[in-house]
Amino acid sequence: MSANLQEKDRRFIWHPYTQMKDFESTDLLMVDRADGVFLYDTKGRRYYDTISSWWCVMHGHNHPIIKQRVKNQLDRLEQVHFAATSHETAVELAEYLVSITPPSLSKVFFSDNGSTANEVALKMSFQYWKINNQPRREKFISLERGYHGDTIGTISLGGVPAFEGPFRPLTFDSYRIPAPYCYRCPAGCPEPEKSSWNTPDEGPFSSLNCSLECLEPLRKLLEERGSTIAAFILEPLMMGAGGIIVYPRQYLSEAVSLCRSHGVHLIFDEVATGFGRTGTMFALEQAAVSPDFLCLSKGLTGGYLPLAATLTTDEIYRAFYADYSEGKTFFHGHTFTANPLGCAAALGSAEVFRRENVIGNLREKILCLQQGKERMASLPHIGDTRGTGMAAAFEIVADKESREPFPAARRVGWQVYLAGLDKGVILRPLGDVIYLFPPLCTTTEQIDDILERTRQSLSEVLASMEGQA
Ligand SMILES: Cc1ncc(COP(=O)(O)O)c(C=O)c1O
Numbered sequence: 001m002s003a004n005l006q007e008k009d010r011r012f013i014w015h016p017y018t019q020m021k022d023f024e025s026t027d028l029l030m031v032d033r034a035d036g037v038f039l040y041d042t043k044g045r046r047y048y049d050t051i052s053s054w055w056c057v058m059h060g061h062n063h064p065i066i067k068q069r070v071k072n073q074l075d076r077l078e079q080v081h082f083a084a085t086s087h088e089t090a091v092e093l094a095e096y097l098v099s100i101t102p103p104s105l106s107k108v109f110f111s112d113n114g115s116t117a118n119e120v121a122l123k124m125s126f127q128y129w130k131i132n133n134q135p136r137r138e139k140f141i142s143l144e145r146g147y148h149g150d151t152i153g154t155i156s157l158g159g160v161p162a163f164e165g166p167f168r169p170l171t172f173d174s175y176r177i178p179a180p181y182c183y184r185c186p187a188g189c190p191e192p193e194k195s196s197w198n199t200p201d202e203g204p205f206s207s208l209n210c211s212l213e214c215l216e217p218l219r220k221l222l223e224e225r226g227s228t229i230a231a232f233i234l235e236p237l238m239m240g241a242g243g244i245i246v247y248p249r250q251y252l253s254e255a256v257s258l259c260r261s262h263g264v265h266l267i268f269d270e271v272a273t274g275f276g277r278t279g280t281m282f283a284l285e286q287a288a289v290s291p292d293f294l295c296l297s298k299g300l301t302g303g304y305l306p307l308a309a310t311l312t313t314d315e316i317y318r319a320f321y322a323d324y325s326e327g328k329t330f331f332h333g334h335t336f337t338a339n340p341l342g343c344a345a346a347l348g349s350a351e352v353f354r355r356e357n358v359i360g361n362l363r364e365k366i367l368c369l370q371q372g373k374e375r376m377a378s379l380p381h382i383g384d385t386r387g388t389g390m391a392a393a394f395e396i397v398a399d400k401e402s403r404e405p406f407p408a409a410r411r412v413g414w415q416v417y418l419a420g421l422d423k424g425v426i427l428r429p430l431g432d433v434i435y436l437f438p439p440l441c442t443t444t445e446q447i448d449d450i451l452e453r454t455r456q457s458l459s460e461v462l463a464s465m466e467g468q469a
Helices: 002-012 020-024 064-076 088-100 114-131 161-170 213-228 249-261 283-287 314-320 340-355 362-376 412-422 444-463
Strands: 031-035 038-041 046-048 105-111 139-143 175-177 229-234 265-269 293-296 308-313 382-388 391-396 433-436
Touching (some): 105 314, 114 293, 114 308, 175 213, 213 249, 249 265, 249 283, 308 314, 362 391
Parallel strands (some): 139 229
Antiparallel strands (some): 038 046, 293 308, 382 391
8 A cells, every 4th residue: 555655656746845766766755644743654653743744733733623623614614715705714813813913013915825925025015115106116135045935936035046946037136135144154253152042031142242244235235225125025033944044133123123214124924933933923022023014824724724824014005005996906816815724724723822822831842952952063063053942953064163064965964864764753954954843732751852863863874974075
C-alpha cells in the first residue's frame, strides 16, 4: 500500500520547493495521520512536527475545539462568494481580529494565503496613493533576505536569491535594503549582546549595545527618494524564510519612525510571526509599533485551513470609499475569500488561545527552547544559534572563524534533514540553516526531546564534515 502510494505520487505529483529527482533514491515522507505534535507515516513511524507543518499548526493536530467548529460550519455553510455577500462566521472573525490587533487597524480584507495577504496590502497602498493625490509614490522598499511569498508581486519584494530563480525579468523594480542580520552585519558591526533576546517580556535586544548602523541605507533612501515610495514591507522581529533571522526590536521601531517621517506606509508581514510564534500574539507588540497594513495567514486558522487577512486603517479604507463613478473601488478578490470553513477554523483557534491561555503559558516553554538551543553552539560547524519565542535556528558554516558557508552543492542542510527523519524529527532546512518551529502546545519535556534528537542529527552529519570545506 505504502509502496504503491510512493510510486503513484512520483507518477502524478509535482511537489513545492522540491527537486523531484531527489526522490529517485529516497522515499517521500508519506504522512498517514497526525495527533498533537506528532505526524505518523504509513508505516506507523512517529515524527515530531518540529516545523508546525510549515509554521501554521499552532495548537497541534487534531485539536477537538477547532475540529468541532469546522464540523459545525460544514453543516451550515461551506462556501459562498464574498462580493456583495457576507456570512456570520466572517463577521465574527473580523471583529475578533480587530480586537486583538493595534487599535488603528479597523478593517479586514480576507484572502486565502500569505502571498495574497501581502499582494492585497501592496495593491491597496499603491492605489491609495493614486487616489490620494500622490501618484508618484509607486515604489516599495523591502529587506534583503525578506520573504513575502511566491507570486510575481511578492517575489518582486523578496530578498532570497534562490527563490527568485530565473523570474527576475518578470518582477517590478523596488528598493532592497540590507537586512539587520546581526551574525553577518551589513554595516560590519559586532553582534549585540544576546542575553536578553529570548523572553517575551524583555524581548530581543532589550538592552541593545548597538547603534543600528544598518539603518543608514533606509535613512538615506528615504531622504533621497521618500516622496516616490509607497510602502516599506517587512517581517517584524524575525525574518523567517531568509534564515530565521532575529533582529533588534529597536530596528523595527526606528524603521517605523523613519518611514512615518516620510509619509511612507508600513506593511507588516506577520504571516509567519503572527499568532504567538515570537512569544506575543503579534511580534509588533514587542516594539510597540503599529503598521498601515498587517498581513496574516498560516497560524490564523491554527493551520487547519487556508485563510488570510490584511488589516488596515480607517484612513486607508475611507480613501477608497466613494461613489462608484469616482473609480475608487478596490478590484481584487479570490474565489475562496473568507471561506466559511476557514473562518470557523480561525474562530476555533481563537477559542483555543483563550481557553488554554496559550500565550500566558508560553514563558516556560520559550525558556526551555531558547536555553536548550545553546546545546548546539559547541557542535562543529554551528556558526550561530539564534531564536526568539517558539523559534530557534542553527546556522551551519564551513568555518566558524570566517563564517564562510559550505558550498550550496554540498547540501549539508538536506543531509541533516535526512538524519532527522531517522531520529523522528522533521528538520526541514532553509539552505544550511536548521530550525525548530514547534507547535505552541509542545510541552517542555517534548521540547527537550526535540532538542536532543536535533543535536544528535546535527552532530552525526557535522562530525562527518570535519576538516572538509
Ligand atoms: C513571512 C511570510 N510571508 C508570506 C509567506 C507566504 O505565505 P504562503 O505560502 O501562504 O503564500 C510566507 C510563507 O512562508 C512567510 O513566511
